[in-house]
Amino acid sequence: MAVTNPPSLPAHPDPRLDAILAGDLPHELAHAFGGPFHLLLPERFDANVAAFRTALDEAGVDGHVYYAKKANKAAAWIERCAVNGTGVDVASLGELREALGHGVRGENLVVTGPAKSDDLLRIAVLQGCLIAVDALDELDRIVALTTVTRPARLLLRRLPPAQPHSRFGLDDAELATALQRCADAVGSVRMEGFSFHLSGYATQPRADLAGELVELCLKARAMGLPADRISIGGGFAVDYAAAGDWERFLAEQGPGDYHAGKTFTPADFYPYHSPVAGADALRAILAARPSGGGAPLADRLREAGVTLLMEPGRALLDRAGCTVFRVQGVKERSGYAILTADGTSLSLSEQWFNSEYLPDPVLLTTGERREGAPGLPNPGERPDTAPVRACVGGATCLESDMLTWRKVAFPVRPRPGDLLVYPNTAGYQMDSNESPFHDLSLPPKVVLDEADGRVRWRLDRRPPS
């Protein structure tokens, strides 16, 4: 079928990574692992953290960045946090152990999540972590546990008034009770402030609620509590694609563009273009006037002597990784091809949320430079160099295991042995849902270290001995 301008969504160009992908490395790694793998770029993570810190410095605001570990399980990021003094947001005992085990100090950890287990709370208190209290019974368990530990450092998590159906946080009445309980237990708990996490990516609602939390800190201080910090959680958008491409994509895509006539609700797509993203979103929050008037948030924080904490996950992983699959098979359907990749959509989590990971996968062809790779048809000349549309399925028995339902336009017909690179997957895509389904092994994570003009690779974790 002729490819007549089908909807496409190219990720922002990444010349540095493209240069690496254009070499032999991805093909060598695909050969070595015999399955899909993830590439990680820790320098990008460092740069993203640095950008958040710069935004705080520019606004003259005292603050700390905590990497939300749930966004990616790799060790590489927390190793960087340990070295750079970046905080980590953990939400389970496993995440806490991982962070401590890679050298992050307890005092640089914030523990979030609902109804935390007693084991998690005990170790968090012993290690001097900051605990975001989600409920009154959790506060009571913490107070009880401090009879055998040191005092606990706490934030009280606010139920966002603008998102009243959220299952997280304390409402007005619960907050008042919690404050009184903290005041009564002053030798056992150190109430350091308040926190929230909002769904969505808008900046003004974050500034509004942060402004409210600054006022709450002043009230708490009047009760004798330290209350000198607030956490605004995560939700700093990532900008995956150019505005024009995203608008065109949304306007043009329809059921005919997806395998099996699959339909998606565009509102369920992640906003793949965001005019204000990452550290710029923090800038916007700091510059915004809470509740539309008065001084900007940055001024209010400074005047009140309140430190700003934040827990970005996705935004710290922007452009810090990609995922590489090998094409294992190509079959025809009416007007398009079905590629089968050598892994599963469990390595692309968006596919499991009634949505689709939309940035275009990029084809790295094998034939032109690899003479007769073992086990593959002799590449020779590509007989069919015309563009072709193809969706991408996983190597499983599940109809719904589609890495890409969309019939993506590829510049040439993909062939077995070619590679498909899914761009910018480090934030939530790689491993949130991965499982060794069908006894397929989990894709290894390969860290690309750049030093002295050289790129070297290593495994994120050494294989068990």
Ligand SMILES: Cc1ncc(COP(=O)(O)O)c(C=O)c1O
């Ligand atoms: C409490 C909390 N903090 C931080 C985050 C990280 O959010 P994001 O990765 O969108 O920045 C989340 C995500 O669910 C969260 O629940």
